[in-house]
Amino acid sequence: MPERPLLLFPTPEVTSKSNLGGGGGRPHLPTHYRQGERLAPKFTQLQEAVRARNIEIQQAVTGIDPEQVLVMETIGSVEDFANAVKRIDGFEWMGEFEIDEIGPDQDFFDEKHPEKELSGRLYMVMTNQRALDEMLSMWRRYTDQEDPKQKFDGGLTKFRDVFLRLKDIRRWDVKDRLLETGVIDAWKEDLEHDGGRLIRFEVELWFRNSEEKRSQSSAIVASLIQQLGGHVLAESLHEGIAYHGILAELPANAIQAVVDNPNTELVKCDSVMFFRPVGQMLAGEGLLEDEAVYSDLEEHSLPDGEPVIAVFDGLPLANHRLLNGRLIVDDPDNVESTYNANERVHGTSMASLIVHGDLNDGLRPLGRPVYVRPIMQPIPNDFRAPRREHIPDDVLLVDLIHRSVxxxxxxxxxxxxxxxxxxVINLSIGDPYRQFLQSMSPVARLLDWLSLTYGVLFIVSAGNQSDAIQLGISRTEFESSDPQEQETAVVKALFSDARNRKLLSPAESINGLTVGSVQYDSSHFGAVNNRFNPFLQFLPSPVSAFGSGYRRAIKPDIVFPGGRVLYQEDLRSSRRDNYVIKPVEPSIRNTPPGNKSAIPARQSGSLEGIAYSCGTSNAAALMSRAAGICYDSLQQIFEEQAAEVDARIHEAPLLKAMLVHGCAWGDVGAQVGDLLRTPENNRQLSGLVSRWMGYGVPQVNRVLDCTEQRATLLGFGQLSDGEAHVFRLPLPPSLGARPEWRRLTVTMAWLSPISAGTQKYRTASLWFEVGGVVPAKDRKESCSGTDGWRAVRRGTVQHEVFEGQRAEPFIDGDVIEIKVNCREDAGKIHNPVAYGLAVSLEVAEGLDIAVYNEIRTRIAPAIQIQQATDQGRG
Structure with missing residues (x-):
């Protein structure tokens, strides 16, 4: 037990929630006459296209009522539009996406800032001809009437509101099914490398409300695949995440025909939402250099107890000297039969980082065994040796992860x-063909559903973006600059290309903890040929993917040292006026820099290989290790201070809060902000920085114990819609009269149920407010700026830092109040939502202010009174 353990709050007071403020600028909208004039050609085109497609469908399949998906793009949103859609017979709500970066025009613009980009919605509705005719009748009524505010009968007024904001209307077509998923590029690569084999892919169908419609959709798609000489290999249905997928394969000539001309019956099929590649989640390039040998192994006792951390990854070399006796490998699919020993690269490295941490640091191994479920295997026909590892293409990833959990x-x-x-489940994989754009991927939706269903925290890597960096200056100019100027050039180039360096699925998961990488490790290395480290400071890695997350929530959540990536000139792309640099390959090497971990040996029989690697996979693995350490600390706190409490339902939210609670930008956040500052973005800088850094770099030791000048308290509870809890933190009296620097840090996390078919998606919105007597009032870091306080409330973890230095007038008995609120967001909350809370109050180390003891002596009587009250009720 540490000398000054974390403290538990007394049971909070139950009250009603506060009103949630907010609201942004108002867009200018055209008149209904202007809308009629502007959109008339689009509605005419829509009518003609739908009728033509209906004729095609009826000629191909007899006895069917043709249905197609309409896409309505609006500026801003219309609440509860789905309910109006459901009132029209023949309409079926398919979902909605949030869209950003819509350019203003003469009809739609922000009234306060006309040049500002707008946000909006894509509404998707399945329709037959009869329902479409009814909507067209409403449209004509809207454009013809004198009063644009006149209500529609039958609860259909929301259509009027959509018409007012409507920017475009069209059919869901071939482009939608192929563009976002990267499937065409994947197919071209498959055809180039092995054009004679069957090529597998995923078909994501529109999730229909009725079982009959789902069966009909499946049969239509299966028939079209068979007509092209292909087969359906598997089908997956998951109502909890509104997912209906098919794993299929087609001959190479059929795929080539689609690549040459996508307007085939299969791609035009209106039951299909997306086509996606499978088997594309690769794990590194394999070890392309001879490994080093680890000779510094200090003997430690083997772990005992039950596993707390699970790893879904490649198969590890379980009898490696660093891992022997420390893993529980569960291989129900017999993945081991597909691996050679020297191909177990990624799983071995991830397991080593979780068990031992970075071997550069000489840390003690975890005291519990780590559970490993191999979900990857070597690519069967890979030309490299050892073969690279990937998610196999004979299974849908949604099914594989669901079965595994x-x-x-x-x-x-x-x-x-x-x-x-x-x-805790570590998932250090990402889909390079699925950058997060606007819609939640099926795997991310699954992680969110699983996390709540089983009370487990997924720790997910943000994804590596290893594309070359175009600096926009000449090589001479770059090399003649000092290191600080070079660093500035690289940072600006990364931000200018951020839209092409986004999170990789499933990193957008709202309940998961998404981890980016910091360009740091503690290895020692000298300059090597033409390779260089582009960063001097403790910055996020150049390969670490950018956020934001869904609905502009802060993502990645945190960044953690994932090893230094070295760069060199990209000779194929560099031009005289545009110096281009790229990461040095391979990503796994036998020399530093990088995080040092166990690795299979190329030489058969050797069990002591080590190597250096870098990236967000490493950072996520190291954070999973930290979660295991926090879990043991949490168990000890409950045993000592609240042995009678069953904390199982709160463990995952508390772990999530603890991992984020020690986060800070430090000086780096301000420096990055200064590099990016312009007159236009000055008030939104915190949002720009958080897209790269999230809440910052966690200092995990800060949530394992306290100091004389820092007290950390944990709280937890469950809330339903409209409820709130108030926690009270006693103020240390000796702080009141002192004009000393002080910091208040508050972190709250929860696992939200989801509403997969809605744009809001997150069913439960929780947020805290700080009240009472607050000794530090200046918001810092991610919660600063005009939008910072909103941004930190958009996800499922809220982290705020307040600082101050003024002597605040308060007396013994005054408290800081932390009010945790809950309200419904995307749908009904059917069960109370569990949350975890961490609160720290601190002053500078060394000051003669006994923050910890003064808070502890005032919190203990409140706990004793609460315990006595509970016993009396019992």
């Missing part, structure tokens, strides 16, 4: 749960 907590077939003690 269900096996942990419920079992598989007749077998019972294999590791129900797991609270």
């Amino acid at each position: 269900k096996r942990l907590f419920e079992g598989d077939g007749s077998e019972g749960p294999v590791a129900p003690s797991v609270r």
Whole structure:
């Protein structure tokens, strides 16, 4: 037990929620006459296109009522439009996306800032001809009437509101099914490398409300695939995430025909939402250099107890000297039969980082075993040696992860749960063909659903973006600059290309903890040929993917040292006036820099190989290790201070809050902000910085114990819609009269249920407010600026830092009040939502202000009174 352990808050006071403020600028909207004039050609085109497509469908399939998906793009949003859609027979709500970066024009613009980009919605509605005719009738009524505010009968007035904001209307077409997913590029690559084999892919169907419609959609798509000489290999349905997917394969000549001309019956099929590649989640390039040998192994006792951390990754070399006896490898799919020993690269490295941390740092191994479920395997026909690892293409990833998690907590077939003690699942994989743009990927939706269902925290890598960096200056100019100027050039180039360096699925998961990488490790290395480190400071890695997350929530959540990436000139792309640099390959090497971890040896029989690597996978693995350490600390706190409390439902939210609670930007956030500052973005700088850094770099040691000058308290609870809890933190009296620097840090996390078919998506909105007597009032870092306080409330973790230096007048008995509120967001909250809270108050180390002791002596009596009250009720 540490000398000054974290403290638990007394049971909070129950009250009603506060009103949630907010609201942004108002867009200028055209008149209904102007809308009629502007959109008349689009409605005419829509009518003609729908009728033509209906004729095609009826000629191909007899006895069917043709249905197509309409896409309505609006500026801003219309609340509860889905309810109006459901009132029209023949309409079926398919979902909605939030869209950003819409350029203003003469009809739609921000009234206060006309040059500002706008946000809006894409509404998707399945329609037959009868329902479309009814909507067209409403449209004509809207444009013809004198009073644009006249209501529509039958609860359909929301259509009037959509017409007012309507920017475009069209059919969901071939471009939509292929463009966002990267499937065409993946198919071209498959055809180039192995044009004679069957090519597998995923078909994501529109999720229909009725089982009959789902069966009909599946049968239509299967028939079209068979007509092209292909087969359906698997089908997956998951109502909780509104997912209906098919795994299929087609001969190469059929794929080539689609690449040459996408307007085929299969691609035009109106049951299809997206086509996606499969088997594209690669794990590094394999070890392309001879490994080093680890000779510094200090003997430690083997772990005991139940596993808390699970790793879904490649198969590790479990008998490696660094891992032997420390892993529980569960391989129900017999993935081991596909691997050679020297190909177990990624899983071995991730397991090593979780068990031992970065071997550069000489840390003690975890005291619990780590559960490993291999979900990757070598690419069968890979030309490299060792072969690269990937998610196999004979399974839908949604199914694979669902089965893997269900096996942990419920079992598989007749077998019972294999590791129900797991609270954290590490997922250091990302789909390079699925950058997060506007819609939640099926896998991210699944992680969100699983996390709440089983009370488990997914720690997910943000994804590596290893494309070359175009600096926009000559090589001579770059090399003649000092290192600080070079760093500035690289940072500005990264931000200017941020839209092409976004999070990789499933990093957009709202309940997961998304981890980016910091360009740091503690290895020692000298200059090597033409390779260089572009950053002097403790900055995020140049390969670490950019946020934001869904609905502009802060993502990545945190960044953590994932090893230094070296760069060199990209000779193929550089031009005289545009110096281009790229990461040095391979990503796994036998020399520093990088995080040092166990690795399979190229030489058969050797079990002591180590190598250096870098990237967001490493950062996520190291954060999973930190979560395991926090879990043991949390258990100890409850055993010592609240042994009677069953904290199981709160463990994942508390772990999430603890991992974020120690986060800070430090000086780096301000320096990055200064590099990016312009007169136009000055008030939004915190949002720009958080897209790269999230809430910052966690100092995990700060949530394992306290100091004389810093007290950290944990709280937890469950809330339903309209409810709130108030926690009270006693103020240390000796601080009141002192004009000393002080900081208040508050972090709250929860796992939200989801409403997969809605734009809001997050069913439960929780947020805290700080009241009472507040000794530090200046918002800092991610919660600063005009929009910072809103941004930190958009996800499922809210982290705010307040600082001050004024002597605040307060007396013994005064308290800081932390009010945690809950309201429904995207749908009904059917069960209370569990949350975890961490609050720290601190002054500068060394000051003669006993913050910890003064708070502890005032919080203890409140806990004792609460315990006595509870016993009396019992």
